[in-house]
Amino acid sequence: MSAKVLSEDLIYEVLSVVSEIPIGNVATYGQIAQLINRPKNARLVGKVLSQADLYGEYPCHRVVNAAGRLAPHFVQQKSLLLDEGIAFKDACHVDIKQHKWTI
DNA sequence: GGATTGACTTACG
DNA sequence: GCGTAAGCCAATC
Numbered sequence: 001m002s003a004k005v006l007s008e009d010l011i012y013e014v015l016s017v018v019s020e021i022p023i024g025n026v027a028t029y030g031q032i033a034q035l036i037n038r039p040k041n042a043r044l045v046g047k048v049l050s051q052a053d054l055y056g057e058y059p060c061h062r063v064v065n066a067a068g069r070l071a072p073h074f075v076q077q078k079s080l081l082l083d084e085g086i087a088f089k090d091a092c093h094v095d096i097k098q099h100k101w102t103i
Numbered sequence: 104g105g106a107t108t109g110a111c112t113t114a115c116g
Numbered sequence: 117g118c119g120t121a122a123g124c125c126a127a128t129c
Contacts, residue, residue, distance in 0.1 A: 007126080007127080010126085038125085039124095040123080040124045040125065041124075041125060041126080042124085042125095043124075043125070043126085044124095044125060044126060044127090047125095047126075047127075067117095
């Protein structure tokens with residue numbers, strides 16, 4: 001297998017999961033962290049996604065935190081989610097109770 | 104190689 | 117629901 005266990009593998013796994021999030025659903029960082037076999041690396045997921053656009057185009061806007069809040073550095077996220085039919089509770093909170101991605 | 108930081112999570116008050 | 121504290125891990129300085 002690959003000898004790399006750092007960023008490139010992490011990025012590949014994270015983006016692979018993110019790309020599988022169906023339209024109309026959102027996932028949390030912790031959820032993705034578990035899917036890539038790293039239940040404690042929720043923060044790494046966010047850091048990877050911050051650079052994900054440099055590795056390719058992925059629906060990183062479908063990824064929110066456990067409270068359903070949007071990324072503080074990703075203002076366009078709201079528009080992208082609205083375009084996919086995601087319901088918002090507030091300017092910075094999606095209706096995660098309704099749209100949370102079930103594995 | 105230690106200290107700091109970060110698109111997080113959970114627990115507690 | 118919100119602020120604070122603690123926990124975890126990799127990248128960066």
